[in-house]
Amino acid sequence: xxxxxxxxxxxxxxxxxxxxxxxxxxxxxxxxxxxxxxxxxxxxxxxxxxxxxxxxxxxxxxxxxxxxxx
Numbered sequence: 001x002x003x004x005x006x007x008x009x010x011x012x013x014x015x016x017x018x019x020x021x022x023x024x025x026x027x028x029x030x031x032x033x034x035x036x037x038x039x040x041x042x043x044x045x046x047x048x049x050x051x052x053x054x055x056x057x058x059x060x061x062x063x064x065x066x067x068x069x070x
Contacts, residue, residue, distance in 0.1 A: 001060040006044035010057025013040040026057050 002008040014023045016039045021032050033041055043050045047057050 003044060003046050003058055003060045005046050006058060008058040010044055010047045010053070012042050012044050016041050024058075026053075 003010075006012055006014070009023050009029075010026055011023065011029055014029075017023060017029065017032065021028050023029060029041070030043075033039075044058075046054075046060060048054055
């Protein structure tokens with residue numbers, strides 16, 4: 001099931017990425033987050049913890065039952 005919180009991207013506030021970054025290229029987004037300040041883009045806590053993905057990025061995964069997707 002697609003995560004509704006991040007709209008299937010695996011990231012929150014993805015609209016803040018520059019157009020040159022593919023929002024579905026998780027490695028590119030993670031690199032951009034690491035290299036840039038002054039933004040609110042972050043890993044969706046339903047999909048991962050910033051260190052690893054719980055499953056497939058952008059797919060619903062209720063880690064610890066605390067997911068806000070529903």
